[in-house]
Amino acid sequence: MQTECPSPSLKRSVLTTSRTLIGRTLKNARYRKRFAVQPDYLPYYETYLLMLWQGREDSFQVEFPPVGQENFEVKVDRIGQIRFEAWLRRKQRAALLQLSSKLKFRRTPLAGVNVITSLADGSIRDFLEILGSIFEHYARRQKLDPRSSTSLDKFATARTPIAFDIQTDGIYEASEAYVSGVSSRSEREADVLLRFIQGLGTLTSILQSNPNDPRVLGRSERGIFAVTFEGKEEHSSEAANDAVVKSLIRLAEISGYVRAIDVGGGNLDLAGSGPQVITFRLHKRFSPYYHFSFRGAYETVQFHARDFWPLCDRATPVDPTTWANALASRNLSLSFSQLSLPLSTATSDD
Structure with missing residues (x-):
């Protein structure tokens, strides 16, 4: 589907970037491999980032600068510096999420073994369920019986890649089924657990794609939650809320819906009366449904346990979307740098 470019300034700058990159393909074998001289391969994400970048490492604005004030040629001339390109690549997914949010897209293409493996988040069960969903869409497209082993053999031994849209449809359906599985749980806490997941999913999406937040690009792929428990007096109402x-x-961790993250002591098995920190993120399989990065989260955001109490309160339950929007609007502090994909990467893409 063809989509109109969101800004004439962006379109003009994309063409400028494209000319620079194409010019370099004629001189450098590394660029010839990466940038095809075709209109379908215009460097949109590089251009989007450079248009909003203010010249300092993680300083971005949310609106394109006025025509004639972009200082774009100076920025694009840095493409070719290995460290600068590594920095750009780290922002690629954030740029796609934010740009799709600007364009009101709730769905971005997802396909390939790396994406599926990432979404499975280390679980072979989730990996097989995602593949099973893709297989069902493949069988439907090919008019095959999904219950037949012959159909499964054809799927597994296909000599041509499975169509991109089939993979995307299967991945999104598998993510939706994962969310539905939370609501179909039979225990008493199922409704609270679902509200908790919905709140975290919406909050992670806002942190990673809000078009009005410059931190989306400056500190991309936020969504590791470091929750502090202050160690209240044992019989106080605050201590009871924190315990809930x-x-x-x-x-949520036992059920597989969140993953504990070790960033220097945070875990889910803490004891004692002093301040404690639990650090975790959502399972990556939720990402297509809630519209955050399939890679999960790399950046930590700080909260207090009281911030999460409204999601747990049975007496006056909060709407998870309202809760997420209110919490995201706060000036969230960041105490940890990105956990991987270092800025100082000095290797080439060859």
Whole structure:
């Protein structure tokens, strides 16, 4: 589907970037491999980032500069510096998420073994369920019986790649089924657990794609939640609320819906009366449904346990979307740098 470019300034700058890159393909074998001289391969994400970049490492604005004030040629001339290109690549997914949010897209293409493996998040069960969903869409497209082993053999031994849209449809359906699985749980806490997942999913999406937040590009792929428990007096109402929040996080972890993250001591098995920190993120399989990066999250955001209590409160439950929007609008602090994909990468793409 063809989509109109969101800004004439962006379109003009894309063409400028494209000419620069194409010119370099004629001189450098590395560029010849990466940038095809075809209109279908215009460097949109590089241009989008450079248009909003203010010249300092992680400083971005949310609106394109006025025509004639882009200083674009100076920025694009840095393409070719290995460290600068590594920095651009780290922002690629964030640029796609934010640009799709600007364009009101709730779906971005997802396909390939690397994407599926990432979404499975280390679980062979999730990996097979995602593949099973893709297979069902493949069988439907090919008019095959999905219950037949012959159809499965044809799917597994196909000599040509499975169509991109078939993979995307299967991946999104598998993510939706994962969310539906939360609501179909039979235990008493199922409704609270679903509200908790919905709130975290919406919050992660806002942190990673909000077109009005310059931190989306400056600190891309936020969504590792570091939750501090202050160690209240044992019989206080605050301590009781904190205990409920902690038990819900633990239930979500046991159920496989969140992943504990070790960033220097945070975990889900803490004891003692002093301040404690639990650090976790959502399972990556939620990402297509909630519209955040299929790679999950790399950047930590700080919260207090009381921030999560409204999602756990049975007496006056909060709407998870309202909760997420209110929390995202706060000036969230960041205490950890990205956990991987270092800026100082000095290797080439060859």
